[in-house]
Amino acid sequence: MAWKTTKDPQFAGLSQYDLQALFASLPSPAYVIDEERLRANGAVLSALAERTGCKVLLAQKAFSNYDFYPILAPCLAGTEASGLYEARLGKEEMPGKEVHVFCGAYRADEFEELLQYADHIVFNSIHQLKAFGPRGREAGKSLGLRINPEKSTQEDHAIYDPCAPGSRMGVTRDVWDREMDGDTLALLDGLHFHTLCEQNSDDLRTTLDAVEEKFGDILPGMKWLNMGGGHHITRPDYDLATLEECIRHAQEKWNVTVYLEPGEAVALNAGYFVSRVLDVVENGGTKIAILDASAACHMPDVLEMPYQPPILGADTQPGEGHPFRLAGPTCLAGDVVGDYAFAAELQVGDQVLFGDMAIYTTCKNNTFNGMPLPDIWKLDEGGNLHRLTRFGYPDFKMRLGSRER
Numbered sequence: 226m227a228w229k230t231t232k233d234p235q236f237a238g239l240s241q242y243d244l245q246a247l248f249a250s251l252p253s254p255a256y257v258i259d260e261e262r263l264r265a266n267g268a269v270l271s272a273l274a275e276r277t278g279c280k281v282l283l284a285q286k287a288f289s290n291y292d293f294y295p296i297l298a299p300c301l302a303g304t305e306a307s308g309l310y311e312a313r314l315g316k317e318e319m320p321g322k323e324v325h326v327f328c329g330a331y332r333a334d335e336f337e338e339l340l341q342y343a344d345h346i347v348f349n350s351i352h353q354l355k356a357f358g359p360r361g362r363e364a365g366k367s368l369g370l371r372i373n374p375e376k377s378t379q380e381d382h383a384i385y386d387p388c389a390p391g392s393r394m395g396v397t398r399d400v401w402d403r404e405m406d407g408d409t410l411a412l413l414d415g416l417h418f419h420t421l422c423e424q425n426s427d428d429l430r431t432t433l434d435a436v437e438e439k440f441g442d443i444l445p446g447m448k449w450l451n452m453g454g455g456h457h458i459t460r461p462d463y464d465l466a467t468l469e470e471c472i473r474h475a476q477e478k479w480n481v482t483v484y485l486e487p488g489e490a491v492a493l494n495a496g497y498f499v500s501r502v503l504d505v506v507e508n509g510g511t512k513i514a515i516l517d518a519s520a521a522c523h524m525p526d527v528l529e530m531p532y533q534p535p536i537l538g539a540d541t542q543p544g545e546g547h548p549f550r551l552a553g554p555t556c557l558a559g560d561v562v563g564d565y566a567f568a569a570e571l572q573v574g575d576q577v578l579f580g581d582m583a584i585y586t587t588c589k590n591n592t593f594n595g596m597p598l599p600d601i602w603k604l605d606e607g608g609n610l611h612r613l614t615r616f617g618y619p620d621f622k623m624r625l626g627s628r629e630r
């Protein structure tokens with residue numbers, strides 16, 4: 226199958242290359258991270274920070290390929306972590322930059338070590354703030370509490386909605402009023418909310434209105450307000466002006482430093498996943514191409530979210546063209562990437578190139594069924610590919626038992 230270059234944002238980073246030549250010798254499957262696209266995203270974020278005075282952090286849960294941190298570091302204030310290991314990674318690999326951590330619940334046996342890495346520590350409950358806050362304060366950390374403004378702005382993905390009824394994420398005003406006391410409030414430097422997922426700034430405005438309605442009396446006593454992630458800032462249709470209004474509103478009304486901690490927006494459309502067709506089977510008129518790549522193992526959000534990833538040269542809406550269902554080689558019947566229409570019949574050996582594969586992939590993959598971890602490659606700004614990892618059987622085995630490798 227011949228690939229044509231495309232202006233689709235997911236593949237725009239490849240438009241200047243002869244893709245057959247670029248990827249022909251790449252072992253399959255493989256993740257490829259595009260240095261030039263990362264730099265372009267970083268430039269959008271650093272310009273935003275410069276214009277508004279807000280601080281932008283990389284949420285490492287989405288993208289933590291630290292070989293690229295030197296490119297991102299000049300554009301960002303630091304990293305955001307979900308716990309001890311990511312905090313340590315941020316401290317080690319983005320030296321001199323801020324390390325922020327938010328965790329659903331901290332462990333007593335990890336907290337001392339966490340203090341070595343984190344600058345800002347955000348708690349999810351008033352109990353945890355009471356339990357760990359005094360030690361954090363003694364160690365000179367800036368402490369925050371995650372609030373829940375109870376304003377859902379997304380309909381499709383309940384799994385990604387921290388404001389869904391019964392959510393464990395953040396303190397509601399009702400709980401705040403029951404549990405907060407003066408000494409505990411005095412520990413706090415800031416508030417944090419995270420409510421969005423791949424959303425535009427109109428939803429941020431709706432959320433900020435709810436934050437103001439519920440916590441507007443608390444904010445003047447705070448030094449900072451962290452507006453979380455889920456802001457799709459580097460997407461072509463993102464409304465930057467409304468985001469900037471929200472940031473300025475918070476700065477002016479409450480005199481706070483505003484933090485944003487996007488993950489996706491930092492590495493949006495900055496990665497590809499190269500796979501090959503191993504076999505083509507047919508069932509009741511449906512042609513199914515079995516790849517050497519798995520949705521379950523290598524792009525788990527395809528099943529978890531769920532969503533259908535873009536493929537170069539194929540339509541996600543089967544219509545004109547040759548319809549194929551793409552699936553993985555694992556035992557899971559539902560290891561299906563989706564139904565596509567290709568310009569030509571897929572053949573065994575054809576390469577299939579997925580787009581927007583830098584985020585929530587390499588940091589979330591697994592070796593279910595003994596599937597190998599695909600290697601990670603760098604596409605540099607001169608169009609050269611460099612292998613960053615060399616995964617193999619030992620990486621599968623070491624997670625399962627005690628025998629020396």
Ligand SMILES: Cc1ncc(COP(=O)(O)O)c(C=O)c1O
Pocket residue numbers: 284286287305327419421422423453454455456486487488489490
């Ligand atoms: C607390 C927090 N901050 C930041 C993020 C990053 O979100 P995104 O990658 O959608 O920008 C998440 C994602 O779940 C999160 O839970």
